[in-house]
Amino acid sequence: MVLVVLDHDGNKLRKGTLEALTRARRLAEGLGEKVAGVLLAEEGAPLEEARKYVDILYTATLGPYTAERWAAGVLAAAKEGAKAVVVPSSRQSRTYLGRVAYALKAGLLEDTLDSSLEGGEVHATRYAYLNRVTQRVKAPLPVVLTVKPNTTPLAEPLGTSAEVVPLSVPQVPTVEVLERVAEEKKGVSLTEANVVVTGGRGMGGPEAFKLVEELAALLGGAVGATRAVVDAGWRPYGEQVGQTGKTVQPALYIALGVSGAVQHLAGMNKSKYIVAVNKDPEAPIFKHADYGIVGDVHHVLPALIEAVKKLKD
């Protein structure tokens, strides 16, 4: 079987899961195997929806997410005979999969852009060197691979309803979760957005982000932030773009008062179009920009909002 980890938000499968399912079905076809899903949850999970996408569904309720619990859950399902484990890429999945791959002695292909079966081995493409290099890699079976968001068409339901098999997952030594520091989620999700408007330290303070939000909303996009902004407490960590934050690849990336450090570029340099506004004509971001304005963001941003409104009228 090819095993898919069915990532969800408690109510619904995430979009990335539907991409992972497409990848898994392709591999399963080549191998002549079934597609199994594993649905792990703290409490509730979209059981009925999940049954529509796979041939067999393994489930377990594990308590709060920890890398150890999720690794144990995925391993328990994988031990039913997985030739490949396919997972939507997220920071969490990429953490516990290090454990899973080690335990399975499997090749780990992280954040793949595509994957195919060639001569019984899995070939994949991924980025490396802070997103500057495209690598082609291969690994024999068993293989564990994560699917980079927005790389793969979404799977359709199969029109059947899979048998549900509860897993028995061993207790493992893990961390004790003391307190979650939740972040309010609003608007379009950053990694799925078609437009991202990011503010850097050049915004000058948290108040100025009202306008960043306004522009993002006008363009149907999401707000991003640099590490400098997150460290200053102006914006939540979930909005950070870069090596230690999220990787985004929208059609349009607008960087406002962002210098363009390599660690930031690593999170956005594959965007289709990059726009920069910076008062310093020598700012490195301009070398990576398709369009830009050299100017004070406090004057340029309100003018941009007006110009977009005008266009929409």
Add this chain to the structure above:
Amino acid sequence: MKFVAVIRQVPDGESRLRIQEGRVDLSGATLILDQMDEYAVEEALRLKEKHGGEAIVVGFGPERAEEAIRTALAMGMDRGVHVVFEGFADPVAVAEALVPVLQEEAPTLVLTGGQQADWDSQALGAALAEGLGVPVVAWTTVIELEGDTARAKHDLDEGAEWVRVRLPALFTTQQGLNEPRYPTLPGIMKAKKKEVRKVQAEVRPKVVLLSEEIQEKARLGRILDGKDPVAAAEELVRLLHEEAKVI
């Protein structure tokens, strides 16, 4: 107590990468201690300064990677172990090679960077933790030792969380955890004399690298003067609408 930082040497993100015969050629690149691992070294030093014990740097890579180990020693680590391997090894294979070395050291805490700047992989810490049979706290921003446990704060996909973990445990580090110190001149002099034990790695690669290519997208570079912000903004919006067709 024993604090171990696991490090690697990687090209500086600013340095030019070249491709030779379908592989990244690092011969002309500036190589540095991975900045994400610097936070691990700094945290090991701080924990040792606060709680006593020993701070050890364990590095994986070819002969040249000893420079990165020496950098960590110059920052103040007590001694080093260099697990030597020439060529490409994937993070899971590297973890397999490092686990016996770490088991021998029996550390209280293992620290390593959250993502390696050459592989763009986040797997090394978790794979090491699995091999060592200890929990992993990924993307840590606070570590406080309390007896035989640690309290730590770490980032999730959305938000963050406080956890408590029994030691030994493994932590992956990142920007925000601390401010790494610079090696001082006396530190650099001392580092030359510190022990670096060499271990030949047993590596069983799981992933084969087929080819690498640089795909820096050529950018248009159409930069407008913003002295008249309204005119510049209108022109930009026109370009995005009519030329790029993204709005």
